[in-house]
Amino acid sequence: MQVRELEWQFYTKPKNITMDNSMKLYWELVFKRQTNNDLLRELHNPIRQYEKEMIDGAILDIGCGQSPFLLDFLSTDREIIAIDNEQIQLDFLKKRVESEKSATLKNWSYLNLNFPKDDLPDSTYSLIIFSNLLHFFTLKECVEIGKIIANKSTKGTLIYIGVHSVKFYANNPSNSNNNGYFKHYFTIRDLDKVFPSHLFEKIYYADIDKSDSKSERDLTEEWLDKDIEADGITDPNQRDLIKKNYLKNKRQSDVIAVYRKK
Numbered sequence: 001m002q003v004r005e006l007e008w009q010f011y012t013k014p015k016n017i018t019m020d021n022s023m024k025l026y027w028e029l030v031f032k033r034q035t036n037n038d039l040l041r042e043l044h045n046p047i048r049q050y051e052k053e054m055i056d057g058a059i060l061d062i063g064c065g066q067s068p069f070l071l072d073f074l075s076t077d078r079e080i081i082a083i084d085n086e087q088i089q090l091d092f093l094k095k096r097v098e099s100e101k102s103a104t105l106k107n108w109s110y111l112n113l114n115f116p117k118d119d120l121p122d123s124t125y126s127l128i129i130f131s132n133l134l135h136f137f138t139l140k141e142c143v144e145i146g147k148i149i150a151n152k153s154t155k156g157t158l159i160y161i162g163v164h165s166v167k168f169y170a171n172n173p174s175n176s177n178n179n180g181y182f183k184h185y186f187t188i189r190d191l192d193k194v195f196p197s198h199l200f201e202k203i204y205y206a207d208i209d210k211s212d213s214k215s216e217r218d219l220t221e222e223w224l225d226k227d228i229e230a231d232g233i234t235d236p237n238q239r240d241l242i243k244k245n246y247l248k249n250k251r252q253s254d255v256i257a258v259y260r261k262k
């Protein structure tokens with residue numbers, strides 16, 4: 001499952017509505033509708049192929065949300081560090097982990113940190129996950145983030161990145177507000193600038209372009225209904241139009257990559 005970002009707001013939403021309330025509604029719905037098993041069955045996780053080669057060390061997920069990736073490591077003995085700057089997301093993830101009998105609980109920590117402003121904990125990392133986070137930063141900021149990660153990683157650390165690609169349906173460079181919400185749409189060459197070849201070996205990359213599954217569409221529709229309602233839009237025609245416009249061209253177009261620190 002890819003967590004949905006709420007792009008419709010920058011062209012349809014009244015200005016007095018905050019993004020945060022809208023996101024909160026969305027995250028609550030994800031927690032309510034998607035079981036751990038649903039998240040895991042919909043997860044495309046290339047790290048699984050390299051799991052046996054992972055060095056000793058902690059797993060760090062930055063901007064973890066209700067991280068399907070960490071749920072995939074539910075019963076690991078490795079130290080798990082989940083970082084998000086929204087407490088509600090950390091609480092949801094913790095509840096998900098604690099609901100599983102097989103979870104190794106003592107090795108998990110949930111840190112409310114604002115990356116990259118706040119420092120990352122000092123540890124040896126086997127894996128650092130950036131799933132659906134870096135497109136909230138400009139490419140220049142991402143290059144600086146790459147330097148931080150180069151310092152925090154060690155020989156063999158794997159870095160997973162999932163970001164919206166230039167093919168993402170909301171990417172429209174002729175729109176002056178194109179990078180108002182998502183600050184950058186990526187190509188694999190952009191990621192190679194962030195994780196340069198003298199420091200990182202690229203071991204995996206995929207260009208994903210897919211239509212939403214039924215469960216993703218149903219989730220989005222329920223969220224739109226709730227969000228439009230919260231915005232006080234009662235006219236059924238206006239509501240239908242907003243939903244139709246939002247869902248019209250909606251696909252997921254992402255670049256996925258895994259780098260290994262040299």
Ligand SMILES: C[S@@+](CC[C@H](N)C(=O)[O-])C[C@H]1O[C@@H](n2cnc3c(N)ncnc32)[C@H](O)[C@@H]1O
Pocket residue numbers: 001002003004005062063064065066067068083084085086089113114115116130131132133136
């Ligand atoms: C689009 S969601 C992705 C969640 C999860 N990684 C996934 O792919 O399902 C982005 C998450 O990053 C968090 N986030 C955004 N900016 C952040 C920052 N500067 N530092 C830490 N977390 C951040 C948000 O609260 C949100 O939970």
